[in-house]
């Protein structure tokens with residue numbers, strides 16, 4: 001074990017006594033497991049503390065996981081005593097409702113139009129395909145304590161903080177709240193957990209390999225290098241969005257040029 005690993009395992013103790021007590025007090029403790037590094041670290045924290053047999057893992061498979069993320073999910077499924085696999089169909093939803101894009105403002109209004117060939121808010125897509133099915137199942141199962149791998153470093157404005165009581169009376173715990181991404185990787189290495197190849201290239205694991213939104217995740221280069229078939233399909237899915245965008249870019253460019261001309265005159 002390297003000095004860095006020792007630091008992580010001593011400075012960031014696996015499961016504090018309050019979390020252990022919370023699990024023991026809960027009737028139905030659970031953890032959300034996406035297959036990404038953060039939720040994987042939560043799974044290993046629970047496993048190391050000997051608490052995994054008390055906690056149900058909920059995994060929502062959007063139907064568009066990267067193969068290497070699916071391998072990690074299968075790895076965890078093989079040792080987790082309580083594992084709920086929820087199967088989604090994000091590509092079917094997109095076919096029926098439209099492709100998500102960062103271009104549609106997430107201002108809380110209804111998407112300007114949904115249906116085959118439409119471009120929709122990314123939040124509408126994530127809500128329908130990631131959040132809602134997971135929350136509906138967790139609520140239906142009566143979960144009263146939920147662990148998530150959310151880190152403040154990743155999401156400075158946490159939608160719900162560690163210790164929050166969620167609708168339905170569920171207690172939320174975020175054991176990695178103050179961890180940095182490097183802490184997560186050090187911890188995973190220290191316990192021998194698998195680390196997906198994509199983390200050698202990116203810090204985020206996509207829940208949908210071919211998502212046409214969340215451009216900052218810069219999936220194109222990664223798909224092109226390692227998954228040519230997925231890349232070809234991703235490019236095809238982006239084409240209608242580019243077609244909608246290019247006339248707008250041209251119009252804005254022309255308007256900007258006209259403004260500059262008047263300013264110069």
Ligand code: SF4
Nearest residue numbers: 100125126129208211
């Ligand atoms: S990541 Fe993209 S494709 Fe997946 S649910 Fe969210 S917006 Fe939809």
